[in-house]
Amino acid sequence: MSSKRIGGNPSLRRGLGSKTTDSEKIMEDPPAGDWLALRSDQFLKWIDNAVYNAAEATGMREVVDRVTRPIFNYAQRFSPHPLHFGIMCCAIEMGQASAPDHDIDRLGLVYRSSPRQCDVLIVNGPVCEKLRPKLKTLYEQMPEPKWVVAMGECAISGGPYWDSYSVVAGADTFMPVDVYIPGCPVRPEALMHGFLTLQKKIREKEPGLFLRR
Amino acid sequence: MEITKFMKKLSSHKGVSDVALIRDNVVKLDLGKEDSKDFFISLKEDYGFEHCSLISAIDNQPQFELVYHFSVIEGSIFIKDSPKTVMIEIHIFLERDTPTIESVSDLWFGANWHEREAYDLMGIYFLGHPDLRRVLLPEGFAGHPLRKDYVYEIHEEEW
Incomplete structure (x- = not known):
C-alpha cells in the first residue's frame, strides 16, 4: 500500500482527535479505502457495526443463530459452573451432593473458585x-x-432469622433470583431437582449468541 | 502451692469477695470494678494465669455482669501434691449507666477480640483498649442488640 492511501482524505485527518462529534460522524460512514486512517478503537467499532449491519440486512444473523442456538444452549444447560461459596449448613449439603452417593457432577456441575469462571x-x-x-460484588x-x-x-426469606x-x-431483596429450593437444610436430591429446574429455564429462554447486542 | 492456700491468698486481695471452689479445679470469685486491674496484674505475674479463655457479658437487669475465665496449665498450683490445670472464674458487676471497665488486652492479647465482641453486642466500654471497633456487626450499626432493652424497630431507621 502506498503512503498516499494511508494519508487519505484531508477532511478525515482533521476530524480525528479534534472533536468526538466529528469522529462519530466519520465512523458512521468512512470513505472507501480510508479505514486505515482510523484509530484502533474507532476501527473496532466501525468493523463491528459493518459486520452487524451486513449480517442483519442479509438475514445471515438469524440463520446462524438458528443453527448454533441449540448447540450453545445445550452447552449452557449441561455445564452450569457454580461458585464454590458456602455460608452455612446448606453448604454441607452442597458438598454432600457432589459426593459419590448423589454424584451431581453428572449434571455438569463443576465448582469453580473464582467468580470470573462461574x-x-x-x-x-x-x-x-x-x-x-x-x-x-461476587454477583x-x-x-x-x-x-x-x-x-x-434462609436464602429465600431469612428463615428463622427473618x-x-x-x-x-431473603437474597431476592438485593439480587435477581432464578430458582428457589425450599428445605431446611436442602437435601442433595432437592438441590439436584433445583438444577434440573434451572436447566428447564435455560432451555425455555434460548438466547441467540451470534453477534448479540 | 496447694489450691486451698491459693484461695486463701486470693481472698486477701483488695476488692475480692466470695471465693469458692465450684468444681475440683475451678475457683470462682467476685471482684469490685475499681480494683480489677491490680488484681488482674497480680493474677498474671504472681500466679501464672497465662491463658485467657473467655470474656463474656451478661445483662441481668438492671446491672451488667462480666465473667472472665483464665486458666493456668499445669503450673504453680497443686491439687493433692501434683500440678494441675486450674481455671478461675471472675464475676464483675457494672452499673447500667456507667458500663466501663479497664481493658486487660495489654496483659492477655487474646482478650482483644473478646472485648471487642462484648463492646459490639452488649455495649461495655473497655478503657485503654487499642482498637475498640465493632467485630461482628457492620460499621455504623446503631445500638447494642444483645441488651435486654434493645428494640430493633427503634434503631432500624438509624443506619
Missing part, C-alpha cells in the same frame, strides 16, 4: 448485613449469562 451463584445460608455488599464479578439459586429457607437485627430477609 455461571451460577448458589446462595446457601442467611445473608447478614456485613456479607451483603460482598455477595453483591457483579460473574460474566453474563449468569443465574442465581437461592438454596434453603426478624433479626442483622440478617437480610
Whole structure:
C-alpha cells in the first residue's frame, strides 16, 4: 500500500482527535479505502457495526443463530459452573451432593473458585448485613449469562432469622433470583431437582449468541 | 502451692469477695470494678494465669455482669501434691449507666477480640483498649442488640 492511501482524505485527518462529534460522524460512514486512517478503537467499532449491519440486512444473523442456538444452549444447560461459596449448613449439603452417593457432577456441575469462571451463584445460608455488599460484588464479578439459586429457607426469606437485627430477609431483596429450593437444610436430591429446574429455564429462554447486542 | 492456700491468698486481695471452689479445679470469685486491674496484674505475674479463655457479658437487669475465665496449665498450683490445670472464674458487676471497665488486652492479647465482641453486642466500654471497633456487626450499626432493652424497630431507621 502506498503512503498516499494511508494519508487519505484531508477532511478525515482533521476530524480525528479534534472533536468526538466529528469522529462519530466519520465512523458512521468512512470513505472507501480510508479505514486505515482510523484509530484502533474507532476501527473496532466501525468493523463491528459493518459486520452487524451486513449480517442483519442479509438475514445471515438469524440463520446462524438458528443453527448454533441449540448447540450453545445445550452447552449452557449441561455445564452450569457454580461458585464454590458456602455460608452455612446448606453448604454441607452442597458438598454432600457432589459426593459419590448423589454424584451431581453428572449434571455438569463443576465448582469453580473464582467468580470470573462461574455461571451460577448458589446462595446457601442467611445473608447478614456485613456479607451483603460482598455477595453483591461476587454477583457483579460473574460474566453474563449468569443465574442465581437461592438454596434453603434462609436464602429465600431469612428463615428463622427473618426478624433479626442483622440478617437480610431473603437474597431476592438485593439480587435477581432464578430458582428457589425450599428445605431446611436442602437435601442433595432437592438441590439436584433445583438444577434440573434451572436447566428447564435455560432451555425455555434460548438466547441467540451470534453477534448479540 | 496447694489450691486451698491459693484461695486463701486470693481472698486477701483488695476488692475480692466470695471465693469458692465450684468444681475440683475451678475457683470462682467476685471482684469490685475499681480494683480489677491490680488484681488482674497480680493474677498474671504472681500466679501464672497465662491463658485467657473467655470474656463474656451478661445483662441481668438492671446491672451488667462480666465473667472472665483464665486458666493456668499445669503450673504453680497443686491439687493433692501434683500440678494441675486450674481455671478461675471472675464475676464483675457494672452499673447500667456507667458500663466501663479497664481493658486487660495489654496483659492477655487474646482478650482483644473478646472485648471487642462484648463492646459490639452488649455495649461495655473497655478503657485503654487499642482498637475498640465493632467485630461482628457492620460499621455504623446503631445500638447494642444483645441488651435486654434493645428494640430493633427503634434503631432500624438509624443506619
